[in-house]
Amino acid sequence: MKVHVMLILVSALLALGNLSCGKKEEAPTTQETPAAGKTVDPATAGTISGIVKFTGTPPPPVRLRMDADAACARMHAGAVQVREVETDASGGLARVVVYVKEGLEGYTFPPATEAIELDQEGCMYKPRVLAVRTGQPIEILNSDDTTHNIHPIPKVNREWNRSQPPKGEKIVDSFARQEVAIPVKCNIHPWMQAYIAVIAHPYFQVTGESGTFELKNLPPGTYTLEAWHEKLGTTTQQVTLGPNEAKTVEFVFQGS
Amino acid sequence: MHTPYRPRLHRYALATAAATLLLLVAGGLVTSNDAGLSVPDWPLSYGSLFPPMVGGIVYEHSHRVIAALVGLMTIGLAVWLARVEHRTWVRYLAYAALALVVLQGILGGLTVLFYMPRPISIAHATMAQIFFTTVAALALFTSQWWLTAATRPSTKASRRAVQFARLTTLTILAQLILGAAYRHGGLGITPHLLGAGAVLVATSWTNRLVRRADFAVGVVTRLRILLSSLVGTQILLGFGAWWAVVRNQQALQPLPEMVGLTVAHLACGALTLATATLLWLALHRVTMSAESADLRATIGSPALQEGGRR
Known part of the structure; x- marks a missing residue:
């Protein structure tokens, strides 16, 4: 009988040992670095600009319940509402990532070293949609009086999940591979949602309130442009740009 | 050898089963509230035993605390049965329950450390059900009805x-x-x-x-x-x-x-x-x-009440 008791205690101790040694090592990141190729000649470069529009009735704003964390609720005077489809009076659609999806193969670009900020303020991500270059540093701030965890859920990049104490030290990280777009969650506050579009070249923009965008300094060529929206999905267009040409395109997302 | 009915042991097994059901509910709340990764580390929570209890952390850390309680109760049940139980198969079932709860804890940890990989999350959810049933069966095997x-x-x-x-x-x-x-x-x-x-x-x-x-x-x-x-x-x-x-x-x-x-x-x-x-x-x-007389003998009937009462 005593042997059995000893066996139980030994197995319990071994299990405890396993528990404390189970921390996962993070996989090393390998950044996508294309082989040296063509560079853009500014003398022949052109511009593609345009607007992203939404037709139809946008879905109504959704009220967020922040009562799970009193600190979050305290940061807002009234009810907090989110519009997933944000348009201006003329139908210009905000928070759309417009980027060159195809047509830049063979080009190399200097790496982006300037850090881009993603803040957590009022228990919301600011901005909600962010676009960065592959390997570009993203500085994540916590301006709130509460703890957050930042959990990007990529499909082709490395997933991570880190906590950040109230007004804690900034977290700096980057994504190595192109991916449009990576959802980012805070599992402490399930209403918090952001998207990070990671693009391998500098030709992208997130539309502002008016829905407009401008991609400057593009070399002549035929491009597939994609517009990505968190709720409405994607739409693409082909554009051929001649030397020093300026072209205008319009993307339209249809509402229900 | 006859196994006497031990009411306190039976009640303890019932309490372990009840705590396990509570643990299942707590685990369900973690998944439904999308709080599985609200605590990024394991086995500690934010490097401590007392993390800030806000938002999803409330669900995840409560689940961990109840899991620890159930783990301790299962160790207690296994030790108790190892000391007093005459039926070998009941003792082995108690050891199996202990092994299950340890494995379940490790699976839970892996879900956190590897960001909820689907197979491990499914295994963790299934194992929870099997463990609860195992403990419920132990409660049945230690009951007066089973023994008599x-x-x-x-x-x-x-x-x-x-x-x-x-x-x-x-x-x-x-x-x-x-x-x-x-x-x-x-x-x-x-x-x-x-x-x-x-x-x-x-x-x-x-x-x-x-x-x-x-x-x-x-x-x-x-x-x-x-x-x-x-x-x-x-x-x-x-x-x-x-x-x-x-x-x-x-x-x-x-x-x-x-x-x-x-x-x-x-x-x-x-x-x-x-x-x-x-x-x-x-x-x-x-x-x-009648052919299973051997098994009947190991069941322990006729039962004796704890303290020698028949």
């Missing part, structure tokens, strides 16, 4: 009832695995719906066979009625949970009705599996034939 129940001659009808009860138990287990796979995104809803149909048929058939075999044993009757009631409730909860999950797909955060219905569905599923298992075991217990 009279056996009746085995008949063809009673043997069929036992076989179908076993088949029903396995069908429910398979259905719970399908449910866990659906919940964690490993499968669509269709296999789980087909499984619900299979469970309904198996349970109805077992119910019919048990009634026909006329066991006339109070425990068997109560378990039979309870099982049918739970399956009916579970199907209603299942449809409710499905509706809520579909409705929640476009929501910006988990909706209370989705959380409530999915967790109730999960808990009812666990109770259904445990009840089906207990019914099968109870039927097996009362229909043991």
Whole structure:
């Protein structure tokens, strides 16, 4: 009988040992670095600009319940509402990532070293949609009086999940591979949602309130442009740009 | 050697089973509130035993604390049985329960450290159900009824009832695995719906066979009625949970009705599996034939009350 008791205690101790040694090592990141190729000649470069529009009735704003964390609720005077489809009076659609999806193969670009900020303020991500270059540093701030965890859920990049104490030290990280777009969650506050579009070249923009965008300094060529929206999905267009040409395109997302 | 009835041991086993059911509910709340990764480290929470209890951390850390309590209670149950239990197979079942709870803890940790990989999340959810049933079975094996129940001659009808009860138990287990796979995104809803149909048929058939075999044993009757009631409730909860999950797909955060219905569905599923298992075991217990005299001897009948009372 005593042997059995000893066996139980030994197995319990071994299990405890396993528990404390189970921390996962993070996989090393390998950044996508294309082989040296063509560079853009500014003398022949052109511009593609345009607007992203939404037709139809946008879905109504959704009220967020922040009562799970009193600190979050305290940061807002009234009810907090989110519009997933944000348009201006003329139908210009905000928070759309417009980027060159195809047509830049063979080009190399200097790496982006300037850090881009993603803040957590009022228990919301600011901005909600962010676009960065592959390997570009993203500085994540916590301006709130509460703890957050930042959990990007990529499909082709490395997933991570880190906590950040109230007004804690900034977290700096980057994504190595192109991916449009990576959802980012805070599992402490399930209403918090952001998207990070990671693009391998500098030709992208997130539309502002008016829905407009401008991609400057593009070399002549035929491009597939994609517009990505968190709720409405994607739409693409082909554009051929001649030397020093300026072209205008319009993307339209249809509402229900 | 006869096994005496030990009421305190039996009550302790019941308490462990109740704590395990609470743990299942806590785990369900973690998943439904999308809080599985609200605490990024493990086994500690934010490097401490007392993290800030806000938002999703409330669910995740409470789940960990209750899991630790259940782990300790299971160690206690295994040690207690190792010291006093005469039936070797009951002792081994207690060791198996201990191994399951340790493995379950490790699976839980892996879900955190590897960002909820689907197979591990499904295994964690399934193992929880199996562990709860194991502890419930230990509570049955230490009960006065088990130790003192009279056996009746085995008949063809009673043997069929036992076989179908076993088949029903396995069908429910398979259905719970399908449910866990659906919940964690490993499968669509269709296999789980087909499984619900299979469970309904198996349970109805077992119910019919048990009634026909006329066991006339109070425990068997109560378990039979309870099982049918739970399956009916579970199907209603299942449809409710499905509706809520579909409705929640476009929501910006988990909706209370989705959380409530999915967790109730999960808990009812666990109770259904445990009840089906207990019914099968109870039927097996009362229909043991003369050929299984060896086993009957190890069951411990006639029982002695703790302290030598007969």
